[in-house]
Amino acid sequence: MSAVAAGAGLDLVDIGANLAHDSFHADFEAMLERARAAGVTQIVVTGSSLASAEQALLLAQRHPGRLYATAGLHPHHAAEWSDALGARLRALAAAPELVSMGECGLDYFRNFATHDEQRRAFAAQLALAIELRKPLFLHQRDAHADFLAMLKAHRAELGDVVVHCFTDTREALNDYLALDCHIGITGWICDERRGAHLLEAVRDIPDARLLIETDAPYLLPRNAPKHLTRDLHRRNEPAFLPWVLEAVARARGQTPAEVAQHSTANARRFFGLPEPPRH
Structure with missing residues (x-):
């Protein structure tokens, strides 16, 4: 079984799960129970559009102490940016369950927006995070040079920053670490076909800057047992975070317990989360 006996005794925070995705509508409560049983005690629900941010906040308000939310406009939706949308994100940020701005950044891989x-849109959201004094949840793919330049120009004014779902080069990683960014690692590291470079890069992340996430429903860890995933039609979910934990620990030469302790403490400090309810 492994993955720390499938979650026994773990206390993990999934810092990025797209639980507003429609693939979770039919079994949402069962999915949350599977996460709890796997030792995932708190989840930050990603808001990557106005609609998903509003839904993420609603989910967090329905599950106090266990779910929290972010609010931002993913670069895929950047053409939708307007002052009115920014005002709506600002309003959402007033809720205590809204613990970070983003997901925002640059994505030159898909280019769904110019x-x-x-x-x-990224510049506007950097300004919004500075104004609201909120942590920032960032996305970058195939856009490192522009992304780094924009982030560097504002870094001194920003609070805590996480480059989520990191899949880039070791050199890019160290550029972000030099700016005192946190780094979010997903199941990409469990994929020997495209994530092998992360097995070395992840060793560079200081204990105090490491965060782990599923990015569910995407990036199902390839090391998760097939009998646990076959009925989910390749959908990832927070219950599989222990398999990311296990891969990260092995790559870093640490125990899963050590990585769990560091990443969970980092997540609670980054997002300002209390200890989870114990019932």
């Missing part, structure tokens, strides 16, 4: 549109 580079100019992406940079405009």
Whole structure:
């Protein structure tokens, strides 16, 4: 079984799960129970559009102490940015369950929005995070140079920052660490076909900057047993976070307990989370 006996005794925080995704509608409560049984005690629900941010906040309010939310506009949706949308994100941020701005950043891999549109929306959200004094949940893919330049220009004014779902090069990782960023590692590290480079890069992350996440329903860990995943039609969910934990620990030469302790403490400090309810 492994993955720390499938969660026995773990206390993990999944810092990025897209639980507003419609694939979770049919079995939401059962999915949360599977996460709890796997030792995932708290989950930060990603808001990557206005609709998903509103839904993420609603889910957090329905599950106090266990779910929290972010609010941002993913670069795929950057063409939708407007002052009115920014005002709505600002309003959502007033809720105590809204613990971070983002997901925002740059994505030149898909280019669902133009580079100019992406940079405009990213700049506006950097300013919003500075104004609201909120942590920032960031996305970057195939856009490192522009992303780094924009982040560096504002880093001194920003609070805590996490580059989530990190999949880039070791050099890019160290650029972000030099800016005192946290780094979010997903099941990409469990995929020997495309994530092998992370097995070395992840060793560079200081204990105090390491965070782990599922990015559910995406990036199902390839090391998760097939009997646990076959009925989910390849959908990832927070219950599989222990398999990310196990891969990260092995790559770093640490025990899963050590990585769990550091990543959970980091997540609670980063997002300002209390200890979870024990019932």
